[in-house]
Amino acid sequence: MSERIIDCGDGTFKMRTCVWSPPGDHPVGCGMYLTVKDGKVVDVEGDPEHPITNGRLCVRCLTLPEYIYNDRRVIYPLKRDPKDRGKDKWERITWDEALDIIEERVNYIKENYGAEAIVAFQGTGREATLYKTPLAYAALGTPNSCFPMSGDSCYGPRCSVADFILGAGYPELDYAAYFPDRFDNPEWELPKYIVLWGKDPLFSNPDGFFGHAIIDLYKLGSKFIVIDPRVTWCAAHAEIHLQLRPGTDAALGLGLINVIINEDLYDHDFVENWCYGLEELKERADQYPLDKVEEITWVPAELIQKAARTLAANHPSSFMWGLAIDTNANGTQAGHCFLNIAALLGDLDVPGGVTLAVPASFMGKWRYECSKELPEGMLDKQITDNEQYKGFKAAHLIAHPDCILDTLETGEPYPLKMAWFYATNGIANTTNAQPKRWYNALMKMEFNVCQDTFMTPTAMGMCDLFLPVASAAEHDGMVLPHFGRNTHMVMAMNKCVEVGETKSDLEIDFLVGKRLNPKAWPWDNVSDFFTEQLHNGGVEKTFEDLREEGWFHMPFQYRKYEKGLLRPDGDVGFNTPTGLVELCSSLYEDWGEDPLPYYEENKLTPYARPDLMENYPLIMTTGGRETTSFHSEHRQIPSLRAIMPWPLVQINPETAKKYGIEDGDWVCIENPLSKAIEKAQVTEIVPPQVIHCQHGWWFPEQDGEAPNLYGVWKSNINSLIPHRAIGRIGFGAPFKNVACRIFKVDGLNALGTLSPDTEEGAIGTDPASFVSTPEQARAALYPNEKKQESVVVGGVECFPGLAEAPYELPGLVQWDAEKGAGFVNGHIYDPNTQWALDPETGTYFDAYTGYAYDAEASNLVDLETGKRYDLATREEIA
Amino acid sequence: MSQYALLIDYKYCTGCHVCEVSCRKEHDIPLDEWGIKINEMGPKKLSNGEWIWDYVPVPSQLCDLCADRVAEGKKPRCVHHCLAACMELIPVEEAGAKLAEHGAKTVVYMQ
Structure with missing residues (x-):
């Protein structure tokens, strides 16, 4: 070592x-x-x-x-008057002063509104994943700890489905990670095939998996089967590529299951002994014959059959599922299919298959105990639609993201008054699905805190206090791959240098916790804390030992279900209600969900909405990763920005030609919700009807002050994703499958740079404000809902009782809420023709002047005076 | 002293840019110059139905195969960090045998 x-x-x-x-x-x-x-x-x-x-x-x-050492880094605590949000009027303060402000503000909120009026947000991936919820529960005292991505669409859905169906932690590719001698270990076998389902691990290094371990296995002889709408590098090097239409994963999964069961390709021994619900699953899969699946997914039936047969004939094979399972309102079902396939083929927890684990109690015990710091009854105030999202509630001890935005906008069931942005540049990335709605709602907070490394659009736009966070080189930490849910090694992150007055996320927890609730934060330093966590995890080492050794491997055994190692009671089997892998869930019906996987179209695709097909014929998918950034981070790192200078939209050559777009052109991507601008990368890796758009873009080199906010609204692809268009039990938003259209524009600034509150930020000029109100968004998402409430008067659609016009009212048109229509001098306004109409006489009236239209003379006439006016200029005709 | 060459088994190169950045850091090369640069073939579906998507790193005259590091018994910085571990520093006289061992889509550069 x-x-x-x-x-x-x-x-x-x-x-x-x-x-x-x-x-x-x-x-x-x-x-x-x-x-x-x-x-x-x-x-x-x-x-x-x-x-x-x-x-x-x-x-x-x-x-x-x-x-x-980036010159844009923030390394001292900063404060700013809330009146100056959006202005670069930060003032350096000491940590003591920052803590004084926090203590005063939190106590003020608690006394006046209750601690539940505080909401703590986190980004993805960083140590915040472990340390934010404890800050919320055990320091701030609020139950509203929130990962704000719509539908919890990152990792949480997959972990929850694995928990429901397998009763285990995260199922991971067996790349011999648990063994110090790795591929030489005599117990390990090489996976013959690796299924990469909605995952491109090379550059995402997902959740503790070192992406290029895939290449290590590829060199040893593993082959790839890739399920992805894009031809990723692995897909281009795969034996089989199932290039499905975005979001149709569950249909494809049911097609594969259909072949595996009906061609009797499944592992009878495993299924008979360890699985529940084969008959029910077969019945469901029979409803998905391959010709139907081909029509839904675009994947040729014979290729689906070939993939199933290949996997069945090549045991062991392994399976990796990616973010595409999470970013899909039908993803709970897609994930269920994925696990069912691995189970049917007998590849769970066998050498060279999919490793299973019991979530480790490193941090887990402590995190759970932090929730006990909340006062009696406080957890009941957590903002989640408990009736609708029982599945989410069963898996998570945090607030539901979509419900939090609804609460921010409506003040129901109670108003939120303070937000804490814990390692999240939210409006660029994680407070997403219509981030401008989040921005507008969060600007109403009385006090916002941010803890991060750089001045971000989120901090500049909305925050009042900035706490500078230490980089990986500036603090001690403990690294737990899969956050403890399938941890092959525990590793030490060592502090090497000090920079300014930065502190780690955990150190900030300690500082704030000791001020607000000292009994929950007894440790003198992080080293003592980590030693305690190691002991909680059953490891008799100190953190100092770990630092000295660098890392240690966790013990591992294959086929834990045969050995009573997956259940807390020590019985054999899986930790589910039936003790078996639940091919058919015994939990879902209680939560209002179908116990078997099914395919359902996401809400805003051209297939769910044929009415959109003409205007928005393309399908936008997003979230693919680049090696040069971690979501919205790294945009200010010169060597990385030189490699990836601008946000790219991938367009098939055929499609690019159709719309007159060439490689390198700036392109506007638009859908009924919003617009964003990215640079065209014309490439065959996307099918003609699909485009892929990069996410998390802002431009640290641009003006940081509002309204520009480092250009955060210009390429904000999350603006095109609908809020709360998620799956039945609370998981999965359509980040990878919404309808859109594209057209060439002059540059990144072609649509303006604008705040949602300015006149220029109105429809059509601001990339993110097309839909700025919840009502408009709902109307765009649910057109039938609007139509059901309307009546037709004189050929004009009216909305009786609607307080505000659902469309723009030009000139003299006044909205009549009772009648639900606009009127000019008593004549009803038709938004389709943009003229007012007298239904009895059939006469049209100009919306701007009220003058009647004389069709014969082709001009306007004032019926009171008889004077005539030009149709185009509206000037009097002499 | 044996003369060295740089072998790249580019059928495994994923275009991760690590060699480019490693080289910049080792030799203090500015952002608009290159000690080694990745070239891309594809992604393109060939008329025979197969996909081609290959990256081929090509060193420039600024590359000295990290002579100073090699003198200290280390690997060149690009070889050390290559994510796909598809680069290797080899004695020139072994080039033929190494090419045969690695097979198709392998190149050897003299610097």
Whole structure:
């Protein structure tokens, strides 16, 4: 094993560390040495002894010094008067002053509104995933801890489905990660095939998986079966690529299941002993014959059949499921299909298959106990639609994101008054699905705190206090791949340098906790805390031991279900109500959900909405990752921005030609909700009807003040995603399948740069304000709802009782709420023709002047005076 | 002293840019110059139905195969960090054998 510190002479030394965050990444814990000279990190080099990464590092770690010492970094606490939100009027303060402000504001909120009026948001992936909820529960005292992505659409849905169906932590590809001798371990087998379902792991390094481990297996002989609308690098190198229409994963899954069961390809021994509901599943899959599945998914029937047969004939094979399962309102069902297929083929928890794990109690016990710090009854006030989202509630101890936005907008069931942005640049990324609605709602808060590394659009736009967070090189930490849900190694992240007055997320928890609720925060330092967590996880080591050793492997056994290692009672089987893998769920019916997987179209696709097909014929998918950024991070890192300078939209050459777009042109992507601008990358990797748009873009080099906010609204692709268009039990929003159209524009600024509150920010000029109100959004999502309430008078659709016009009223037109229509001098206004009409005489009247239209003379006439006016200029005709 | 060459088994190269950035950091090369640069073939569906999507890193004259690091017994920085582990520093005289071992889509560069 490598040494912890290497003395290089001259006071220069190299320190070994396994890095998590910040900058953002999942807990992979890539091993490296940081060279420190005169108190600064001057070099980064991979640690060849690290069992997983073997010295390899991606460009984000290689450029770590550009991040740490970036001149846009915030390294001291800052405050700003809430009146100056959006203005660069920050003032440096001390940590003591920052804590004084927090203490005063939190106590004020508690006394006047109750602690539940505070909501704490987090981004994805970073250490915040472990430390934000404890801050909310055990320091701030609020039950409203929230991951604000609509439908909880990142990792949570997959973990929840795995919990419901398998009663286990995250099912992961077996890449021999648990074994110190890796691929040489005699128990391990090479997966013959690896199914990459809605996942491109090379550059996403998802949730603790080192992406290029895929290439390690590929070199050893594993083959790929890729299920993805895009031809990813792995798809281009795959044996079989099922290039499905975005969002139809559940239909494809049912097609595969149909073949596996009806061709008797399943593992009889495993299914008979360890699975529940085969007959019911067969019955359901029979409703998805391959010709029907081909029509829904675009995937040729023979290719679906070939994939199923290939997997059945090549045991062991492994399966990876990706974000596409989460970002889909039908994803709960797609995930159920995915697990059912792995179970039917007998590839669960066998060498070279899919590893299962019991979630480790590292941090878990502590996090659970933090919820007990909430006063009696407080958890009942957590904002989640408990009736509708019972499944979400069963899996999560946090507030539901879509319900939180509804509460922010309506003040029901009670008003929220303070927000804490914990490692999230929300409006650029995570407070998403119509982020401008979140922005408008959050601007109403009395007090907003941000803890982050850089001044972001979210901090500049909305926050009043900025707490500077330490980078991975500036603090001690413990790295837990899969956040403890399938943790092959525990690793130490070592503090190497100090920068300004930054503190780690956990240190900030300690500082705030000791002020607000000291009994829950007894530790003197993070080292003592981590030692306690190791002991909670059954490991008799101290954090200092871990730092010295660098990492240690967790014990692992295959076929845990045969050994009583998956259930807390020690019985054999799976930790589900039936004790079996639930091919048919025994839980879902109680939650108002079908116990079997089914296919349902997401709400805003051209297929769910044929009325949109003509104007919005393309399908937008988003969320694909680049090696140069972690979501909205890294946009200010020179070496990385040089590689990926602008947000790209991938367009098939045929489609590009049709719309007169060439590679490198700026393109507006528009749908009934909003617009965004990105740069065209003309490529065959997307089918003609699909475009892929990058997410998380802002431009740190641009004006940071409002309304521009570093250009955060210009390429804000999340604006095109509808709010609360999620699955029945609360999971999955359509981030990868909404209708859209594209057209060429002059540049990134072609639509303006504008705040939702300005006149220029009105429809058509501002990329993100097309739908700025909840009512308009609902009307766009549910057109039939509007139609049901309307009546037709004189050929004009009226909405009796509607307080405001559902369309723009020009000129003299006045809205009559009772009649539900606009009127000019008593004549009803028709928004389709943009003329007012007297239904009795059939006479049209100009909406701007009220003059009648004389069809014969082709001009306007004032019926009172008899004077005539020009049709175009509306000037009197002499 | 043996003369070295850089072998790249580019059928595994995923275009991760690590060699480019590693080289910049090692040799302090500005952002608009290159010590090694990734070239891309495809992604393109060939008329025979197969996809081609290959990246081929090509070193420039600024590459000295990290002579200083190699003298210290280390690998060149690009080889050390390559995510696909598809780069290797080899003695020139072994080039033929190494090419045969790695097979199709392998290149060897002399610097």
